[in-house]
Amino acid sequence: MKVLRYILRKEFRQIFRDKTILAMMFAMPTIQLIILPLAMNFDVKHVNLAVVDHDHSSYSQQLLTKIGASGYFRIVAATASFKEALTYIEKEKADLVLEIPPGFESNLVREGTQKLGVSVDAINGTKAAIGGSYLQAVILDFNKEIRINAGQTKPSGVIDLTYSNWFNPLAEYRFYVVPAVLVLLLTLIGGFMSALNIVREKEMGTIEQINVTPIRKWEFILGKLIPFWVVGIIVFTLGLLVAWGVYGIWPVGSFVTLYLLAAVYLVALLGFGLLVSTYTSNQLQAMFVAFFFVMIFMLMSGLFTAVESMPAWARVIANLTPVTHFIKVIRMIVLKGSGLMDVKWEFLYLVLFAMVLNGWAIVNYRKTT
Amino acid sequence: MKQFLAFIRKEFFHVFRDKRTLLIMFGLPVVQIVLFGFALTSEVKDITLTIVDHARDVNTRQLIGKIKSSSYFIVSEAPLDDNGIADAFKKGRSRCALIFPANFGSDLQHGGKAQLQIITDGSDPNTAKTVINYISAITTAYQQEVSPAARLPYMIVPETRMLYNEEGNGSLNFIPGVMALVLMIVCTALTSVSVVREKELGTMEILLVSPFQPLMVLIAKAIPYLILSLANFILILVLAVFVLNVGIKGSILLLFLESMLFIITCLSLGLLISNTTNSQQTALLLSMMGMMIPTMIFTGFMFPLENMPLIFRYISNLIPSRWYFLVVKAVMLKGLGFEYVWKETLVLLGMTTAALAVALRNFKTRLS
Amino acid sequence: MEEKVIICKDLTKRFGEFYAVNKISFEVNKGEIFGFLGANGAGKTTAMRILCGLSHPSSGEATVAGFNVYKQQESIKKNIGYMSQKFSLYENLTVLENIEFFGGVYGVPAAEIKKRTTQLLEQLGLTAEAKKFVGALPLGWKQKLAFSVAIFHRPKIVFLDEPTGGVDPVTRRQFWDMIYAAAAAGITIFVTTHYMDEAEYCNRVTIMVDGKVEALDTPANLKTQFSADNMDQVFYQLARRAQRSGD
Numbered sequence: 004m005k006v007l008r009y010i011l012r013k014e015f016r017q018i019f020r021d022k023t024i025l026a027m028m029f030a031m032p033t034i035q036l037i038i039l040p041l042a043m044n045f046d047v048k049h050v051n052l053a054v055v056d057h058d059h060s061s062y063s064q065q066l067l068t069k070i071g072a073s074g075y076f077r078i079v080a081a082t083a084s085f086k087e088a089l090t091y092i093e094k095e096k097a098d099l100v101l102e103i104p105p106g107f108e109s110n111l112v113r114e115g116t117q118k119l120g121v122s123v124d125a126i127n128g129t130k131a132a133i134g135g136s137y138l139q140a141v142i143l144d145f146n147k148e149i150r151i152n153a154g155q156t157k158p159s160g161v162i163d164l165t166y167s168n169w170f171n172p173l174a175e176y177r178f179y180v181v182p183a184v185l186v187l188l189l190t191l192i193g194g195f196m197s198a199l200n201i202v203r204e205k206e207m208g209t210i211e212q213i214n215v216t217p218i219r220k221w222e223f224i225l226g227k228l229i230p231f232w233v234v235g236i237i238v239f240t241l242g243l244l245v246a247w248g249v250y251g252i253w254p255v256g257s258f259v260t261l262y263l264l265a266a267v268y269l270v271a272l273l274g275f276g277l278l279v280s281t282y283t284s285n286q287l288q289a290m291f292v293a294f295f296f297v298m299i300f301m302l303m304s305g306l307f308t309a310v311e312s313m314p315a316w317a318r319v320i321a322n323l324t325p326v327t328h329f330i331k332v333i334r335m336i337v338l339k340g341s342g343l344m345d346v347k348w349e350f351l352y353l354v355l356f357a358m359v360l361n362g363w364a365i366v367n368y369r370k371t372t
Numbered sequence: 373m374k375q376f377l378a379f380i381r382k383e384f385f386h387v388f389r390d391k392r393t394l395l396i397m398f399g400l401p402v403v404q405i406v407l408f409g410f411a412l413t414s415e416v417k418d419i420t421l422t423i424v425d426h427a428r429d430v431n432t433r434q435l436i437g438k439i440k441s442s443s444y445f446i447v448s449e450a451p452l453d454d455n456g457i458a459d460a461f462k463k464g465r466s467r468c469a470l471i472f473p474a475n476f477g478s479d480l481q482h483g484g485k486a487q488l489q490i491i492t493d494g495s496d497p498n499t500a501k502t503v504i505n506y507i508s509a510i511t512t513a514y515q516q517e518v519s520p521a522a523r524l525p526y527m528i529v530p531e532t533r534m535l536y537n538e539e540g541n542g543s544l545n546f547i548p549g550v551m552a553l554v555l556m557i558v559c560t561a562l563t564s565v566s567v568v569r570e571k572e573l574g575t576m577e578i579l580l581v582s583p584f585q586p587l588m589v590l591i592a593k594a595i596p597y598l599i600l601s602l603a604n605f606i607l608i609l610v611l612a613v614f615v616l617n618v619g620i621k622g623s624i625l626l627l628f629l630e631s632m633l634f635i636i637t638c639l640s641l642g643l644l645i646s647n648t649t650n651s652q653q654t655a656l657l658l659s660m661m662g663m664m665i666p667t668m669i670f671t672g673f674m675f676p677l678e679n680m681p682l683i684f685r686y687i688s689n690l691i692p693s694r695w696y697f698l699v700v701k702a703v704m705l706k707g708l709g710f711e712y713v714w715k716e717t718l719v720l721l722g723m724t725t726a727a728l729a730v731a732l733r734n735f736k737t738r739l740s
Numbered sequence: 741m742e743e744k745v746i747i748c749k750d751l752t753k754r755f756g757e758f759y760a761v762n763k764i765s766f767e768v769n770k771g772e773i774f775g776f777l778g779a780n781g782a783g784k785t786t787a788m789r790i791l792c793g794l795s796h797p798s799s800g801e802a803t804v805a806g807f808n809v810y811k812q813q814e815s816i817k818k819n820i821g822y823m824s825q826k827f828s829l830y831e832n833l834t835v836l837e838n839i840e841f842f843g844g845v846y847g848v849p850a851a852e853i854k855k856r857t858t859q860l861l862e863q864l865g866l867t868a869e870a871k872k873f874v875g876a877l878p879l880g881w882k883q884k885l886a887f888s889v890a891i892f893h894r895p896k897i898v899f900l901d902e903p904t905g906g907v908d909p910v911t912r913r914q915f916w917d918m919i920y921a922a923a924a925a926g927i928t929i930f931v932t933t934h935y936m937d938e939a940e941y942c943n944r945v946t947i948m949v950d951g952k953v954e955a956l957d958t959p960a961n962l963k964t965q966f967s968a969d970n971m972d973q974v975f976y977q978l979a980r981r982a983q984r985s986g987d
Contacts, residue, residue, distance in 0.1 A: 009844025017832055027657055035665065042669045044679040045498060092535060093708055095698065116527040125537035126705050127545045130676065135532055136505075146528045153526060162511045163485040166504050169461060171494030179497050191661070199653060206652075208826035215792050215822040216845045217814055283392065287565045290656045291396040294557075294664075295403070302407050307674065309499055311418045317411035331464065338495035341462040371813050372795050 006218060010226030018230050028196065032188040032238050036245045039187075040180040043307075050134035053080040053088040053097040060108035062149065069145050070101070075137045085120075092124050098134050099123050111149075170255075170338045177250050182333045183306045185242045189235055189265065190326055193272025194279075194297045195290065197231050201280035202289040214370040224365050228273045235269040236262070255340035264336070264346070267353045268329045274360030275325075281367040300326040325356040379584070379592045386566070387596045397562070397600065401554045401608045408546045409616045415542075416502040421445040422466040424452055429477030431486075435514050439470070444506050461493045468492040468503045480518065536621070536706055543616040548700035549673025551608050552693035555631070556638050556667050557660070559601050563642025564655040566593055572652060587732060594639045601635045621707030630703060630717065634696040637720050640727035641692070647734040667693045695719045743770040745897055745928045746791060751800035751809075753786050760786040762951035763800065768897075768930060773923050775942030776932040779979050783951040784932040785825065785901055791930070792822050792899050805896045818846070821890035821898035821927075825905065827882055829889060831875030835866055838874055839889060846893035860888050880911035884918065891922050898922065900931040904938065916941050936971040945971070947978050954978045 019025060052070070056063050070076050079097050082088045091097035102120035110117040121138055123131040171178040204210040213223065239262075246252045254261055276293060283289040303317065304310075304326040310318060321327045328349040335341035343350065388394065421439070425432050440447050452460065452469070460466040471489040479486040490507055492500035537544050584592075605628075612618040620627065642659065649655045668674055670688035677688055688694050695716040702708040710717075746768035753761040761783045768774045778784045789795040791804050793813030802809045805819040829838045836857065843853040861867045864884055874882065883903060891898050900919075904912045916938065923929050931942070939945050940959050947955040947962075955962055955978060959971055966974045 006845050006847065009841055012844075013830070013833065013837065013841045016837060017830065020832060023654060027661070031661060038684075039665075039669070042680050042684055043675050045675070046679060047676070049678050089535075093702070093706060093712060095701075111526050111528070116529060119528055119530045120533070121530050122533040122535050125534035125544070126701060129545075131534065131537075139530055139532075142528055142530050146526065150526045161485055162480065162488050162515050164488050164490065164508055164511055166490040166492065168492045168494030168497070168500045169458065171497060171500075174492075174494050174497035174500045176497050178495060195657075195660075199656070203653065207831075208824065208828045209830060211794065211824050211826070212822070212828040212842075213845075214794055215817055215820070216842070217818040217847070218845050219814075285390075286652045286656060287561070287569075288390065288392045288396075290561070290660055291393050294660060295396050295400060298400075299403060299407065302404075302412060308412045309416055309496065311420075312413050312416050313411050317407075320411075334495050335462065335464060339462045339493070341464070345463045371793055 007222050007225060010218070010222060011229055014226055014230040018234065024196075028192060028234055029238065029241065032192070033241060033245055035188060036181070036184050036242050037249055039184045040177045040250060043180045043184075044176050045129075046176060047130055047133040047137075048075070050076050050099060050130070050137060051079045051091075051097045052076045052099045052101060052138075053082060053091040054078055055082055055085050055088045055100065055102045057105040058103050058107040062108035062111065063103045065149075066103070066142070066145050070138070070141050073137070073141050075134075075141075085122075089122075092122075097124075098127075098130060099138060101138065178252060178338055179334070181246045181250050181252050182337045183330055185239065185246065186268075186304075186326065186330050186333055187301065187306065188238055188242055189269060189329075190272055190297060190300065192231065192235050192238055193269050194276045194293050196234070197227060197273045197276030198279040198283075198289045198293045199286055200231070201227060201277060202283055202286050205280075206285055220365050220368055220370065224277060224361065224368060227277060228270065228361070231273055231276075232266075232269050235273070236266065239265050239269075252337065254337040256336035256342065257340075260343045260346070261333070261336050263343070264329065264332055264350060264353065267350065267357055268325060271325045271353055271357035271360055274357060274364050277364040278360055278367065281364055281369075300324045303327065304330050306330060325353055328352045328356075376584070376588060376592065379588075380595050383566075383592055384596045387562075387600065393562075397558050398604060398607060400558065401550065401604060402611065404550045404554065405547075405608065405611045405615065408550060409543050413542065416499050417444060419445050419468065419499060419503060420466045421447050421503075422452060422457065422460055422469045423447060423449045424457075424469060424471045425449060426451075426474045427472045427476040431477035431480050431518070432472045435472075435511065438510055438514055439507070442506070442510060457491055461495075466493075467496070467499055470507065541617060543612070543618050544705055546673055547608075547612045547616070547618055548697050548704065549671055551605065551631070551700055552634070552671050552673075552697045553667055554608065555601055555605060555635055555696075556693050557664060558604060559597055559635055559638035560642040560645065560663050561656065561659040562597050562600075563594060563639050564645040564649070564659045565652055566597070567643065567646035568649055568652050568655040571646075571650060590643055590732065590735065594643065597639055597642075598632075598635060601638075602632065605631050605635070618705075620704050622703040622709070626710060627700070627703045630696070630699045630713070630720075633717065633720050633724070634692065634699075637692045637696075637724045637727070640724050640731060643731040644727045644734075647731045666691050670694055671697045673697060692720060692723050744768065745770050745805055746774075746930065747801075747803050748791070749801040751787065751790065751802050752798045753783075753790060753795065754798040759951050761790070761797075764948070764951075764953045765800075766946055766953060766956055768928060770896075770928055771923060771926055772943045773919065773929040773931065773941065775939050775945040776930065776948065777934065777936075777939055777945055777975060778932075778948035779934070779982060782948040782982070784948055787948070788899055788901055788930070788932060791816075792820060793817050819896045821893065821895040823886050823890040823898070823900045823903055825901045827879075827886060829874050829882070829886055832873060834871050834873055835861070835877070835885060836870045838885070839892060842889045843892050848893050856892060860892070864888060880907045880914075883907055883911070884915060887915065887918055891927055894925075895927065897928040897930060900929065902932055902934070904933065904935065912938070936975055939971040939975075947975060949978050949982050954981075 054067060056067065067078070071078055080088065080091050085100065085102055088097070088100045092100060100122040102122070104118065104120065107117055119142065121135060123135050125131045168174045204213070243254070279293045280289055283292055303321040303324060305321070310321050310327060313321060332346040332349045335346055423436060425436065436447070439445055457469045469491045471491065473487050476486045476488070488511065490504060492503050494500050613620065645655055645658050649658060670684070670691040671693045672688070677685055699713045699716045702712050744767045748767070749765045750763045751761060751765070752759065752763050764787060776784050776788065786795065790797045790809055791802065793809065793816045797809055804816045807815040809816065833841065839857050839860065840853055843856070861870055866881065866885065869877065874885065877885070887900070887903060904915055907915070919929055919931070933939065942959065944956065944958050945962060946953055957965065962974050963970065966977050968974045968977070
């Protein structure tokens with residue numbers, strides 16, 4: 004235990020002395036936490052629309068006014084031909100083209116039915132689908148209006164749908180993104196900093212001097228783990244403060260539960276970083292290997308897309324990474340106020356990850372080659 | 373010239389000796405393509421839905437049957453009150469609840485308003501919004517079924533055409549993004565480290581006293597990475613075409629040349645980073661964290677640029693991958709020619725020249 | 741009979757088909773300065789790393805301070821000091837902090853660390869530099885400090901791997917004075933070098949060629965045996981037979 008104290012003293016001195024690294028560890032997370040939620044907004048708000056009105060009738064004018072007033076669309080151009088409208092899509096200036104054929108109004112009145120051309124830039128599938136369905140909804144609504152105005156419809160039983168979003172009444176993305184970014188920050192610190200640190204000792208040759216001392220393996224690993232754990236907890240606290248100060252998000256659930264989970268998660272991720280460092284021999288390798296896995300962890304974790312929507316094989320992989328579980332619980336605790344009993348399985352998973360990854364790192368760290 | 377070739381060969385040797393890094397370099401695009409292509413989808417499926425049916429009449433049975441057969445939901449029925457629903461949300465057992473009041477069927481049949489309430493777990497806004505869309509689509513369809521008014525007059529039928537992507541291949545959007553991201557990371561990180569490592573090990577001095585022009589030294593350092601990156605680019609293209617069935621609509625030559633330009637831009641940035649830092653750790657953190665995150669955010673393939681605050685949209689103009697992303701979309705997916713991408717090409721050229729000029733000047737200053 | 745602190749018999753380290761160390765045998769007496777000579781790539785460092793418990797031998801027997809190199813590496817480590825070729829104190833820690841750290845991990849009590857540190861700094865004339873970063877010291881001082889740190893916990897044996905590489909002759913001389921002082925205090929010195937004048941300072945010298953021990957005796961006896969004027973000539977006679985090129 005005495006030996007561990009000396010190791011810790013040395014590690015803390017080294018970390019808190021390197022101003023560049025220190026700045027990176029504390030400033031970068033803060034900046035990221037401020038920037039990322041502003042950038043990560045999946046709401047499709049502004050759909051750019053180019054219109055081609057061949058009809059120029061009162062109906063077509065009414066429809067266009069309605070679309071313009073719906074708030075979803077920005078009419079970027081009104082062109083005389085479809086070909087011309089298409090150039091707006093080619094230049095990425097428009098997402099949709101609405102083409103109103105000649106005789107739109109007269110056909111509706113005379114034949115009772117009329118087609119409308121909607122062309123979407125389908126490269127961005129989500130935007131195309133959502134933009135397209137917004138447009139359909141507006142057209143449907145317009146359709147109803149003209150029918151009622153023409154006195155052509157009789158009332159029937161309707162289903163009146165009301166909805167409410169609990170824990171986040173306006174369904175704002177920041178509530179979803181901010182806790183996840185907190186996880187991202189802990190992951191980057193846990194995964195990268197610890198990996199780089201040991202590999203640096205390898206490259207500088209100082210690890211040899213350590214290996215020839217009677218330091219025990221677990222003492223060495225703990226000596227590396229604890230300082231970064233402390234840094235991680237500080238960053239986490241900082242992150243919670245930024246989330247509250249900038250985004251007004253204050254955890255609903257208990258802080259004890261939150262910190263307990265964060266503490267275990269950090270140990271697991273630090274174990275991962277240490278494990279990477281035992282398998283690599285220079286900083287470039289360590290960074291690349293750590294990056295490779297962290298990227299997979301992040302993409303699979305439900306940070307951007309829901310884990311439930313993945314195919315079964317991908318869900319299995321997602322559940323094999325600690326990040327997935329932690330993102331899930333941090334959202335539960337921060338937004339919904341779930342208690343420890345609600346997240347006990349995730350908690351146990353994290354404990355298991357922490358033990359396996361660190362145990363593996365200790366076994367794979369060899370003082371004698 | 374012969375010495376120059378020998379020099380390049382030495383650089384190659386360096387790169388190829390590090391098998392792990394090489395593996396990651398080529399593994400990165402493969403894994404990203406598989407993940408984006410097959411695992412990640414913004415479509416929401418298998419949502420756990422709790423139905424609270426206080427009516428238990430023909431209409432609710434029919435509507436519930438429709439919801440169950442829609443494949444979007446995993447339905448369970450339970451007579452929960454608000455607390456029970458909140459509890460189910462907190463435990464993560466259910467993501468939304470649908471509540472039918474006691475007189476749902478009679479209201480509907482007697483021409484009144486039948487209330488239907490959806491409660492969603494708003495902690496995941498994406499799912500919450502999708503749930504509302506799905507349910508309202510299902511109820512609208514059901515409503516028309518139960519009140520089959522004769523053929524409706526004044527029927528507008530929107531016909532939707534999917535441009536560039538008739539089959540709705542979801543891979544289209546991210547392929548250019550993955551290309552930009554992978555090339556950016558691989559080129560910038562590798563080049564920056566390659567020079568800084570020589571600085572750290574002291575071998576840079578030897579190069580500096582060699583008879584080569586500084587420009588030649590830089591070029592020799594960059595060439596292996598240029599070739600590796602081109603190989604990487606081809607790998608992504610092959611995967612895109614044969615694994616994800618993304619066709620190349622435009623000129624391959626143009627795409628190739630534009631990609632080469634982008635790779636050179638990234639290499640120049642790498643050289644710039646390496647010339648302004650002194651340790652591998654700083655260079656790595658700068659090129660991985662400093663470049664990675666802006667690239668992911670500001671390229672526009674993960675998060676829509678037009679939703680961002682104005683200042684971010686200005687910043688995004690400084691990110692090379694944003695321009696390359698536009699070029700790939702136009703040339704590869706839309707089949708457009710050079711006349712549509714000359715502006716982006718000029719921007720990339722400008723960035724390259726600027727980065728190289730600064731890098732070279734730093735390099736010369738060190739010399740004297 | 742003298743006490744043997746290192747006993748080595750047919751010790752071998754193989755990397756695939758390559759015998760880095762090929763059946764070497766020797767014994768080192770307590771308090772002796774034992775020189776280990778050889779060209780680059782002769783296997784000196786590999787042999788030393790095995791004896792320090794940093795590397796597993798492929799075959800053969802060896803004990804260091806009475807402990808087996810196969811099974812009791814950690815016990816060996818408690819009883820030895822080691823100074824590697826590459827300077828390996830922490831450059832971003834001060835002189836004091838380095839001493840405190842290495843003293844601490846060898847289990848020297850805190851009070852004792854303080855006492856010995858004051859002594860040590862005075863001896864080295866580093867008192868004024870105690871709070872400077874080690875990275876800022878000149879190479880000669882770094883080497884002397886590294887040696888002092890290696891014997892700070894009073895080990896039975898200290899292993900020095902080319903300790904005087906790259907330092908000036910005056911500092912080398914001072915360095916050897918420190919080695920003599922340590923030997924006089926009862927610490928066995930195991931030192932590799934390729935400066936032949938330094939070989940003359942050793943009690944006994946081993947010369948390795950291509951992973952094998954080709955000669956082992958006192959410098960005086962070796963000179964007689966090879967009818968040479970100095971150790972340089974002895975070394976060249978042996979090294980000429982080498983098959984491997986240095987790296």
